Amino acid sequence: MLKRKNLVFLGPPGAGKGTLSTMLLDEYPLAHISTGDILRKEIANQTELGLKAKEYMNKGQLVPDEVVAGMVASRLKDQDCENGFILDGFPRTVNQAELLEKALQNAGKSLDAVIYFNADDELLLKRLTARLSCKCGAVFNKLFSPPKQENICDKCDGELYQRPDDSLETALDRLKVYYDQTQPLIGYYQSKGLLSEIDSALPQPQAYAMLLKGLN
Numbered sequence: 001m002l003k004r005k006n007l008v009f010l011g012p013p014g015a016g017k018g019t020l021s022t023m024l025l026d027e028y029p030l031a032h033i034s035t036g037d038i039l040r041k042e043i044a045n046q047t048e049l050g051l052k053a054k055e056y057m058n059k060g061q062l063v064p065d066e067v068v069a070g071m072v073a074s075r076l077k078d079q080d081c082e083n084g085f086i087l088d089g090f091p092r093t094v095n096q097a098e099l100l101e102k103a104l105q106n107a108g109k110s111l112d113a114v115i116y117f118n119a120d121d122e123l124l125l126k127r128l129t130a131r132l133s134c135k136c137g138a139v140f141n142k143l144f145s146p147p148k149q150e151n152i153c154d155k156c157d158g159e160l161y162q163r164p165d166d167s168l169e170t171a172l173d174r175l176k177v178y179y180d181q182t183q184p185l186i187g188y189y190q191s192k193g194l195l196s197e198i199d200s201a202l203p204q205p206q207a208y209a210m211l212l213k214g215l216n
């Protein structure tokens, strides 16, 4: 088992947090807590929360802190989080990080590591705008990791689609939101001695090896 298993994956959109999460989850029984995936499920189910979240997400803005922090706090109480968890895309603001700390305290847990995925804007925009997503959660990329059959998911045969927030215009907005609101978390977690960095431009196997090194 991993030495460090209560994890936060931090980094700009398109840096590969979801992809490396999937690779890690293939090997280790961690719970995957992706706030983006949870919110997209709420939208698909047309819940009240989903309808509210959709307005923010389609504009590339953040869903209010209290809403996402509440979702995460209740998810952390689930049994499968006992073996460890990956928080993928949360926290995204210093306020969310503080709310997370309280939630973890209440659950008798603490973070073991924060993995920071570093990448430059050019690569991020290239990846985001070429991304193909599936309802099942699988993610492909027209340029870097195309599906075997055009527009069809390798895992479930579902039809692939471009997320509305992966248009160039919204991707640019999301990057701006990242630099304004999320980037300060790098210093926040560095000062707590939790941060380790991965170069997102590396090929996947190398990035994964680097990740494991940081967790053992």
Ligand code: ADP
Pocket: 012, 013, 014, 035, 036, 037, 039, 056, 057, 058, 060, 061, 062, 063, 064, 065, 068, 088, 089, 090, 091, 092, 096, 165, 174
């Ligand atoms: P990516 O990391 O590729 O940008 P996500 O699926 O993590 O994509 O997030 C998509 C959108 O969901 C964000 O742009 C935001 O609107 C919303 N969202 C996800 N996580 C959070 C969060 N922790 N706080 C606020 N909004 C969030």
Ligand code: ZN
Pocket: 134, 135, 136, 137, 138, 153, 154, 155, 156, 157, 158
């Ligand atoms: Zn699928």
